[in-house]
Amino acid sequence: MSSAIEAIDVARDYGGASALRGVSVSIEPGELFGLVGPDGAGKTTFLRILAGLLGMSAGSVRIDGIDVRSHPAQVKARIGYMSQRFSLSETLTVAENLLYVSEIWHVPEGERGKRISRLLEFSRLGPFQDRLTRNLSGGMKQKLSLCACLIHQPQILLLDEPTIGVDPVSRRDFWLILYDLMQEGSTILLSTPYMDEAERCGRVGFLLDGQLIACGSPTSLKAELHTAILDVRCADPRRARRALQHVPTLSDAVSFGEHMHITIPRSGFDPDAGLQALRGAGIDVRDWQIREPSLEDVFLSYIHRRRATAADTGGSPS
Ligand SMILES: Nc1ncnc2c1ncn2[C@@H]1O[C@H](COP(=O)(O)OP(=O)(O)OP(=O)(O)O)[C@@H](O)[C@H]1O
Ligand SMILES: [Mg+2]
Known part of the structure; x- marks a missing residue:
């Protein structure tokens, strides 16, 4: 079986400046992998390259064994990418936003309602489905973003600081949803500034100045x-x-x-x-x-x- 995510010597320059240098990592199906690193370390750049949203200057990436550069559409269909910045419409309701992303993903019309109901139930956002997105709390917005990236039923999730700025109770709620997704067989790669979240990951990679300088289980990294x-x-x-x-x-x-x-x-x-x-x-x-x-x-x-x-x-x- 191929790795869910395989990056080999990935590099990315912006102008003359190097944001990623020789990053290699293999993530197996079902893993929960945490990417940590200070501001500007290259976390977003790396996740966007894996998602096929940003080109690389060197190296290669395979998702489920499929090369990102030669088959970007197949890769995108397998990936749920949640960006660091909230990217849904503030002026639509929760349900309208999900309907909108289901259209973008060409979810068959007969399927849309079912999928949206399931996501609303799963994320416990059901009672808020008619609320305008701009009136949601920070934690609810993050849950909505997560739902939006699940609409096309991807198996591999790339989540960029999904709980940033969220209060501890909502953060715990969010993690319960992640555990449910793991139970359903998802592979999750998330970046996080929170060390308690990194501790919950099966493996953690530490990115510094564009290089993956350490990688392993929390226990082995400490040992x-x-x-x-x-x-x-x-x-x-x-x-x-x-x-x-x-x-x-x-x-x-x-x-x-x-x-x-x-x-x-x-x-x-x-x-x-x-x-x-x-x-x-x-x-x-x-x-x-x-x-x-x-x-x-x-x-x-x-x-x-x-x-x-x-x-x-x-x-x-x-
Ligand atoms: N579009 C861009 N043009 C030029 N430089 C960029 C661009 N995007 C990112 N960079 C630079 O690349 C480096 C890595 O940025 P990146 O956003 O990937 O880091 P990050 O680890 O996600 O940081 P943060 O924790 O602040 O989100 C930084 O030095 C950043 O300034
Ligand atoms: Mg970032």
């Missing part, structure tokens, strides 16, 4: 790091972090509110010596613990290492 986190609560974490820049064993630190997370080796770290070094650097340690890294720690550590490499080589990393 690969061979590190733990020394979580220190102290008086002024930002100042403390600067004070540690010259303490080699403790220099990999980031501040979070009133905490400082210092990446340390998983084994061989001597907490007593560490605390002594912290106090030696003038840091007022109020509380501390050693714990497993979170996905966020993993990604921050990748960013940190890359910046350090870039600084050492005096240029941007490649």
Whole structure:
């Protein structure tokens, strides 16, 4: 059986600037894959290329074994793409918007009503079907966008930050719908800025500066790091972090509110010596613990290492 999504060495330039460089990934049918990365990392560019909406400068993409470049229409029929920006009409009602997309997709007339009812039920938007789209809450709009990209019954979903700006309760609702879709056999690739969402994915890819620099299950990504986190609560974490820049064993630190997370080796770290070094650097340690890294720690550590490499080589990393 072919992969649901297979990207090989995909690159994309805008003018002279490179937005994606050599991105390769295979996603199997039924997978839930999360794409994370900072603003401008290339997530939207990558998803649009996979959906056949944007050309690539180099590389190849196959969806269900079908080449995107040579058979764009066949690929589009298999894909549900939800864009980062809301793209439905604000002046139509919920049901009218779904009817409109069903026409665009040439859903047979006799099928339209049935499909729309099913989607409305599935997304629990039924009670709001006659509401003008501009009067929906943010979470409802996102659900409507999801319904719209399901109208032609695609098996592969590419969702670009589908829960951005949505309150936590609606976010949970949205995820329940995604789990239902998984149960029905969908393959889902979504980009997300939320680490708790990335944790729910079977695999996560981390995109930075247009490159996929890490990819694996949340558990394996954490294990690969061979590190733990020394979580220190102290008086002024930002100042403390600067004070540690010259303490080699403790220099990999980031501040979070009133905490400082210092990446340390998983084994061989001597907490007593560490605390002594912290106090030696003038840091007022109020509380501390050693714990497993979170996905966020993993990604921050990748960013940190890359910046350090870039600084050492005096240029941007490649
Ligand atoms: N049409 C365009 N013309 C020129 N540059 C572009 C264009 N679209 C994107 N870029 C650039 O390509 C890079 C990747 O952008 P992209 O939108 O794919 O990132 P992203 O990871 O989706 O970011 P965000 O999290 O903000 O949505 C950025 O540097 C962006 O400025
Ligand atoms: Mg984007």
